[in-house]
Amino acid sequence: MNAHDQSTRLLRRVGADTAGFDSPAPTPRLAKLARGLRADPARGAIFIFLVAVTFVMLYPFYFMVKNSFMSSQQYIAGHGFSTASWSQLFSALPVFRELGNSTLIAGSAILIILFCSTTAGFTFAKLAFRGRSVLFLGVIGCMMIPVQSIIIPEYVNLSHFGLINTYTSAILVYGALGTPFATFLMTAYFRGLPDEVIEAALCDGLTYGRTYWRIALPLAKPALVTVIVLQFIQIWDDLLVGLLFLQEPANRTITVGLAALSSGRVVSIPILMAGAIVSALPAIAVYIVFQRYLIAGMTLGINR
Amino acid sequence: MGLAIAATTAGAREGRNRLGRNRARAGVLLLLPAVLVVGGFIAVPIGQAIYYSMTNWNGITAQWVGPGTYLALFKNPIFLRVLENNGLLLLSVPVAIVVPLVIASLINEKVWGWKIFRSLIFLPTAISWVVIGIVAVRVFADPGAIDSILGTVGLGFLQRDFLSQPGTAILAVGLTFVWSMVGTNTIIFLTGMSTIDPAIYEAAAVDAAGRWSIFIRITIPLLKRYFQFSFVLTIITAFTALFSLIFIMTGGGPNYGTTTLEFFIYLEAFSVGNFGTGAMIGVVLLTILLGVSMVQLWLLRGEH
DSSP: OOOHHHHHHHHHHHOOOTTSSSSSOOOOHHHHHHGGGGTTTHHHHHHHHHHHHHHHHHHHHHHHHHHTOOOOHHHHEEEEEEEESHHHHHHSSEEEEEHHHHHHHHHHHHHHHHHHHHHHHHHHHHHOOOTTTHHHHHHGGGGSSSSSHHHHHHHHHHHHHHHSSSSSHHHHHHHHHHHHHHHHHHHHHHHHHHHHHHHHHTTOOOEEEEHHIIIIHHTTTTHHHHHHHHHHHHHOOOOOOOOHHHHHHGGGHHHHHHHHHHHHOOOHHHHHHHHHHHHHHHHHHHHHHHHHHHHHHGGGGGGO | OOOOHHHHHHHHHHHHHHHHHHHHHHHHHHHHHHHHIIIIIHHHHHHHHHHHEEEOOOSSOOOEEOOOHHHHHOOHHHHHHHHHHHHHHHTTHHHHHHHHHHHHHTTTTTTTTTTHHHHHHGGGGOOHHHHHHHHHHHHHSSSSOOOOOHHHTTOOOGGGGGGGOOOHHHHHHHHHHHHHHHHHHHHHHHHHHSSSHHHHHHHHHHHHHOOOHIIIIIIIITTTHHHHHHHHHHHHHHHOOOOOHHHHTTTTTTTTTOOOOOHHHHHIIIIIHHHHHHHHHHHHHHHHHHHHHHHHHHHHHHHO
């Protein structure tokens, strides 16, 4: 029996609460109550209202899809159907190159964030030593610093090292920006693990490093997924950092490429819409698959 | 396991000290990645920003001027204009909270398909501000979606290119901002509503309380924390997350009409080349955000 099984079993036995990562408890009684109120004609009105709200929220998708299937002339005329814009998209925007850049940069930055936030989160939650709370406040406090406040010194510093227009600069900046919140999230998660699990591992002769790697990390999968999903969407959708640190067209992420295309002098709206759809699809796919984790991460701050 | 029990008192103390030292060493090592990344790429740059905000800095050379730079900034009419724009955007914060509150409470009535409504309304959260901005430009342009709605309801005389006048341009940015907050805030309120014990509603139903009075007297007070959270989140978003939207929709214009603090940093540093002024506006932005956080902490303290 390896240490992981052991700790999982222990965890189950103590019924550990892992910081609200489970979906909220269903409320069958409330549902029954609501069903009891069905005689209410207001429910029909509510349904229609929600359909209208949903339409407003999905309007951009409708607009993008509808207009991407038009040629430029058809767009001006206001009707018609054509796939011309989709075939022109790939010459107007180096789609695959930019999708690759986005993936590489987001992936590398997320690795940095995961490494820094899990080591720090584990320490803050489970290793008491002097000076810990000062460091905790220091790292978590950086959550409040907006990127715009540091972007100028950051730019100058990285250009001293000749890193502007390299993937490295964007990866490092995204990695640093994501670490404080991820550390906050991992600390909250590891606090939910019972101390007994860690103590048992230490008594079995594991070092702190190995306890982190072999026991704590495998137990933290839901929190890891939450960090990955939140950061992926954040980095994928970001413009400012990419705009400043990746000025070479060949290095651009898809979001920066799309912004550049949009601010270009001659821009075909249907092609732009096709590009917007392509840039949005990966983040939407991640959203659809991991919606639960996204919400868990977003709402974690409430119970601080 | 029985090690500590078997040991003598003195031995136990020594063992504990050694354990403590080990733990401190492990803790420092495990914290190193996070501290280096956050320190090097966030803490150091914010220190630099504060120093350079009091200099005349072009990115290469800097001459010390002193704190007087801040006095000069607050006498700069463009800066005051920018602050005013931030103030105007703050006016939209209550709307960005009340609208999602209404939507959430209607979804919480659990009419047919409510889970689908919830997912679809949250979906735009995944797409980038760049994509949102690209569509929003066409919504507010002339001809655009808003203009055609105005024409249909007989308000044709209001039709215009909303982005070409400062007053209507900031309105367009504000409306887009409200739209984009709907998903997030709705989910926050729904999460809050799911934590309310259904027995409370049952008791209210027994007392024959009306739907409206249940909402005002039970739901709203129980959602206090969630209001606070969404309020702070919405304010922070208004101050720090609209760069890409403004970049795409208006470029800060017309005539600084939609330039907010965060956008002004970018314009000053990277269009004009005043790195010192840019850093200074960054410090002002940070100070405002710290103020918001202080108010939040103070409110939370009052609760205990």
